[in-house]
Amino acid sequence: MTTDERNFRSSYYEKVGCFSVEEKKSLDKLLQDDIRNPAKLKHFVYTFTVPAQQRSLLWSLIMGIMPLHKSNTKYVREQRSQVYEDLLRAVTVMRSVDVDKSRHLVLYKMWLLENNRLLHSNVRAESQPDDNHFIEIARTLLEIFDDEMETYWIAKGFYQYTRELKKECGKLKELTQVLLKREDNALFYGLEKLALFDVNSKLLDDWYTTCFAGVICETVLVKIWDKVCGGAKKIVVFLFIELMKDIKSFICDLRSQEELKVLVEMIKDQDGVIVNKAIKSWHSNNSEVEYVH
CATH class of the missing domain: 1.10.8.680 (Ypt/Rab-GAP domain of gyp1p, domain 2)
Structure with a gap:
């Protein structure tokens, strides 16, 4: 089964509250082992949709809160x-x-x-x-x-x-600019006009550092945080880009970063459309696992 087919299937199962048999068996096996394998646990949250009822245990094992x-x-x-x-x-x-x-x-x-x-x-x-x-x-x-x-x-x-x-904010901001220039040059210059990418600008740094805590609806943001726990630093960039695409028509009228902040925080994305697009885009553009610790 191709990666696109697997991701589409996983997304569909998640929307109806189910998970594929293969993924469920794989996760059950990982959690039932007498000594859980941290690399395999990270790979699971990095690759698949995490069931809500097992999220706290998975995160706790990966973070070293609970013993392997x-x-x-x-x-x-x-x-x-x-x-x-x-x-x-x-x-x-x-x-x-x-x-x-x-x-x-x-x-x-x-x-x-x-x-x-x-x-x-x-x-x-x-x-x-x-x-x-x-x-x-x-x-x-x-x-x-x-x-x-x-x-x-x-x-x-x-x-x-x-x-x-x-620590990675500088590199993440550089990647953001590269991807925006490639995908939507007009959007990039609209954000550059607001000095969003300047060294002394802290708005994007704060969003990236907190992984958009308080910005996106928690019940869908957690899917992004799953990937961060698995080692995906770059996924915050793809979430930001999808957020900007969602409000693109308003950006040209903005005069300050504060106006941008207010606009972004109004989105919430309660149905998870933006988050799902970000995950899909990240999967399409990412070919290697990068652990954050």
Whole structure:
């Protein structure tokens, strides 16, 4: 079966809530092994559609949150849970955040405390430029996963992935320009007019570094994040290009990056059309696996 046929089949199965027999058997086998193979797990999320009910386990194994040795899973989960409960109890006692509201801020304060950046309730933690990246990632993941303990650990793991993306932003922006010039020169110059690709411009860097957290609807954005967990750095470029194509007719009237930001954040893509186009385009243009760690 060709790659295009497989991808079309996978997309169709996903829309109706089913997965192919071959993919399901393959994933079940990977997860049932006494010692799970991280390279094979990465390859699966990189190549196939990830079932929602197994996403947290897959990500946790790939990120090293859960052990590859199946027999150690219960013990390690208990340890992770204990750390989570200790941090939650601490920020509650310190009254550093209202634990009944803004759960993403609760996870953020716990993260600050774990990194020795939150001293006590009447001392403001020193804010760092990338703190908002963690907040947006946590906010997105809380909409994807039900278990808040797992979400906290996955947020930390995914945030570390984005640190690698941050290092690659220069190259990713260069690739963006190359692809835009090749596919739609007018669109490229419209964005260049807004100085989007300038060295000092941070808008595209922020989108790439957070993998569009808070921009795209979480339930469809997670398919992009699957690929990032599998090692696909470049997929954020293809998502950006598809977003720009979707609003192409409006770009010539924009006068600032702030106007572009507002316009992009209105898209959401709740039906996943843009995300699916981005994945298809990425598959068509990508021939080798690149792991981010």
